[in-house]
Amino acid sequence: GEDVEQSLFLSVREGDSSVINCTYTDSSSTYLYWYKQEPGAGLQLLTYIFSNMDMKQDQRLTVLLNKKDKHLSLRIADTQTGDSAIYFCAEIILTGGGNKLTFGTGTQLKVEL
Amino acid sequence: GAGVSQSPSNKVTEKGKDVELRCDPISGHTALYWYRQSLGQGLEFLIYFQGNSAPDKSGLPSDRFSAERTGGSVSTLTIQRTQQEDSAVYLCASSLESAGGRETQYFGPGTRLLVL
Numbered sequence: 001g002e003d004v005e006q007s008l009f010l011s012v013r014e015g016d017s018s019v020i021n022c023t024y025t026d027s028s029s030t031y032l033y034w035y036k037q038e039p040g041a042g043l044q045l046l047t048y049i050f051s052n053m054d055m056k057q058d059q060r061l062t063v064l065l066n067k068k069d070k071h072l073s074l075r076i077a078d079t080q081t082g083d084s085a086i087y088f089c090a091e092i093i094l095t096g097g098g099n100k101l102t103f104g105t106g107t108q109l110k111v112e113l
Numbered sequence: 114g115a116g117v118s119q120s121p122s123n124k125v126t127e128k129g130k131d132v133e134l135r136c137d138p139i140s141g142h143t144a145l146y147w148y149r150q151s152l153g154q155g156l157e158f159l160i161y162f163q164g165n166s167a168p169d170k171s172g173l174p175s176d177r178f179s180a181e182r183t184g185g186s187v188s189t190l191t192i193q194r195t196q197q198e199d200s201a202v203y204l205c206a207s208s209l210e211s212a213g214g215r216e217t218q219y220f221g222p223g224t225r226l227l228v229l
Binding site for chain 2: 033035041042043044045048088090100101102103104105106
């Protein structure tokens with residue numbers, strides 16, 4: 001089965017790094033995504049990583065993938081108040097029937113001054 | 114268009130009424146998805162359209178839910194005889210079909226449905 005888990009809440013101080021963790025159970029996942037959802041808004045794609053990679057960096061964002069442990073993390077450097085949002089990891093499994101995303105429960109990031 | 118658009122942005126209805134939710138995907142995107150975000154269930158996949166293929170309806174929670182996609186573009190999600198547990202944010206996403214299989218999905222702002 002498919003199950004993606006995240007911690008529900010993370011609080012950091014402005015300027016610190018944030019690390020949001022995610023575990024998934026389906027080893028056939030091919031792409032893993034991080035989405036951001038601000039209050040009252042839809043999902044915004046932040047970044048993604050292919051399953052044959054172990055790291056991807058994009059400006060303040062670093063994604064680490066440990067495929068052996070099925071563990072994905074998102075590090076946000078120099079966290080700002082504008083980063084306060086809910087962050088969802090999601091996995092996609094390529095099947096003949098369609099490529100639906102399976103989302104984690106979401107981690108609410110609160111950035112304090 | 115700039116992105117995926119959905120209408121209405123908010124919908125309040127009475128239990129037992131039917132509702133229609135609309136999604137306009139990004140121009141040129143052949144794949145379209147509906148998801149539901151509710152307090153109890155998180156984000157759930159509902160249905161997927163790809164080109165002229167039969168849709169993947171495996172996520173629809175009951176036969177009160179149906180969706181269609183006309184002309185390979187606009188999609189309508191219909192909920193018949195709404196129940197209070199249908200209250201949720203309904204999100205639409207679209208993507209390109211890529212030869213390598215990676216389809217980054219871009220989401221609309223959602224329709225917030227409240228069933229009284």
